[in-house]
Amino acid sequence: MSADVIADFWPYVMIVVAGWLATDIWRWLGVLAAGRMREDSELLVFVRAIATALVAGVISKLILFPSGALEATPMGLRIAAAATGFVAFLILRQQVILGVIAAEFVLIGGWLLIGA
Amino acid sequence: MLGLNFASGFHRPAALSAASVEKPHALQSHGPMTSQASLPEPFTPPTPEAGSRIWALRGARAAVSIPGFILVAAFIGYAGLARESGLTLTETLLMSALVWALPSIVVLTGAMASGVGLVPASIAVALASVRLMPMTMALVPILRVEGRTKRWHLLFASHFVAITAWVFAMRNLPDLPRPARLPFFLGFACTLTSSVSIITGISYVLVEETPPMVAGGLFLLTPVYFLCSLWTAARLSVDKAAMIVGLGLGPVFALVAPEMDLLLTGIVGGCLAYGGTKLARHLGWGREP
Known part of the structure; x- marks a missing residue:
């Protein structure tokens, strides 16, 4: 194969190996590890606690250390927006959409005030 | 559609008819803690x-x-x-x-x-x-x-x-x-x-x-x-505890151990939430809903 052909296919090799395989391997391992575990088992409560903590970790990283356009905003504003959104969600009968709207309102409002 | 082909993999006599399932199954609405898994579908x-x-x-x-x-x-x-x-x-x-x-x-x-x-x-x-x-x-x-x-x-x-x-x-x-x-x-x-x-x-x-x-x-x-x-x-107080602990630990581990942060957040956070909830229940603080 010539170097050109390899260069053309390289991004796809990256996506299949470093993308698809590197993520789906964990999903397949999850299916295999679930084995005969039952929905009401104590072990599952524990596994769910680990999964929930992991997802929560992803959430706070997305807010505190974002990538892309959010990087330009002050960390305090992002935390205030997310906290306002969550409190609004809790107060307003746990309507997810209201929490999201409240958070966006604080983010965009604060962004305009700062004049970034 | 793909979903339909895979969906037909059930050879279960007791799948539900459209009409009978407008409401969620009362027996199964209590989440993972109820042991309804082996109950027959009516x-x-x-x-x-x-x-x-x-x-x-x-x-x-x-x-x-x-x-x-x-x-x-x-x-x-x-x-x-x-x-x-x-x-x-x-x-x-x-x-x-x-x-x-x-x-x-x-x-x-x-x-x-x-x-x-x-x-x-x-x-x-x-x-x-x-x-x-x-x-x-x-x-x-x-x-x-x-x-x-x-x-x-x-x-x-x-x-x-x-x-x-x-x-x-x-x-x-x-x-x-x-x-x-x-x-x-x-x-x-x-x-x-x-x-x-x-x-x-x-x-x-x-x-x-x-x-x-x-x-x-x-x-x-x-x-x-x-x-x-x-x-x-989050159905149980363990789940809520895990979420709160994970929110706090995520950024800490991201700064301390950026390569392994999410893994550590999950394992440490999950253990803290699970152990803490067990301990709290053992001491009689609050009850499971």
């Missing part, structure tokens, strides 16, 4: 396949929803990032559909943009994706019909495990009759993945340049939506 449908098909369609319809719109918006934001990072349209689409977990997609995009080699890129993405294993482990016992669901159906369905679909499934599937859960989930997940991919492609082509404030607003949608919906999906 309904007799005309054919199991028709039941599965209807559930897959209902799942597809459920994908047209607030979580669906928020994920679409988040991927519109990602399309801008992919374009700026120099990915082609085909690469962007292939990555969205094959990886199907936005945080991992962002990691791989960064790796490809900076020209990192295959091995370090694989390691970075694999480390960012460890969470998918406990998430899948927690979902599978809810999804399957013990002794009837084929493992390769679960392996196929597991590809759609990502935060949005997982939170949605953990919150809604336990209220559905057991044989309905896999078809419903596949209908939901296939619709979500295909519509998100299509809209990502469209916005890659159409949106020349996203104004920073719009892009920032789109990027904030995801964590805030996850924050609220993870709370609704």
Whole structure:
């Protein structure tokens, strides 16, 4: 194969190996590890606690250390927006959409005030 | 549609007819702590396949929803990032559909943009994706019909495990009759993945340049939506404790151990939440709802 052909296919090799395989391997391992575990088992409560903590970790990283356009905003504003959104969600009968709207309102409002 | 083919994998005599399932199954609405798994289903449908098909369609319809719109918006934001990072349209689409977990997609995009080699890129993405294993482990016992669901159906369905679909499934599937859960989930997940991919492609082509404030607003949608919906999906006080501990530990480990942060957050946070809740109950503080 010539170097050109390899260069053309390289991004796809990256996506299949470093993308698809590197993520789906964990999903397949999850299916295999679930084995005969039952929905009401104590072990599952524990596994769910680990999964929930992991997802929560992803959430706070997305807010505190974002990538892309959010990087330009002050960390305090992002935390205030997310906290306002969550409190609004809790107060307003746990309507997810209201929490999201409240958070966006604080983010965009604060962004305009700062004049970034 | 793919979901329909896989949905017909149930050879269960007691799948539900459309009419009998308008309301969630009362016995199964108490979440994972009730031991209803072995109870027989009290309904007799005309054919199991028709039941599965209807559930897959209902799942597809459920994908047209607030979580669906928020994920679409988040991927519109990602399309801008992919374009700026120099990915082609085909690469962007292939990555969205094959990886199907936005945080991992962002990691791989960064790796490809900076020209990192295959091995370090694989390691970075694999480390960012460890969470998918406990998430899948927690979902599978809810999804399957013990002794009837084929493992390769679960392996196929597991590809759609990502935060949005997982939170949605953990919150809604336990209220559905057991044989309905896999078809419903596949209908939901296939619709979500295909519509998100299509809209990502469209916005890659159409949106020349996203104004920073719009892009920032789109990027904030995801964590805030996850924050609220993870709370609704938390059925027990252990889950809520794990969420609060994880929110706090995530950034700490990100600073202290950036390579292993999410793994550590999960294991340490999960143990603290589980152990702490056990201890609190042992000491008699508060009761399980």
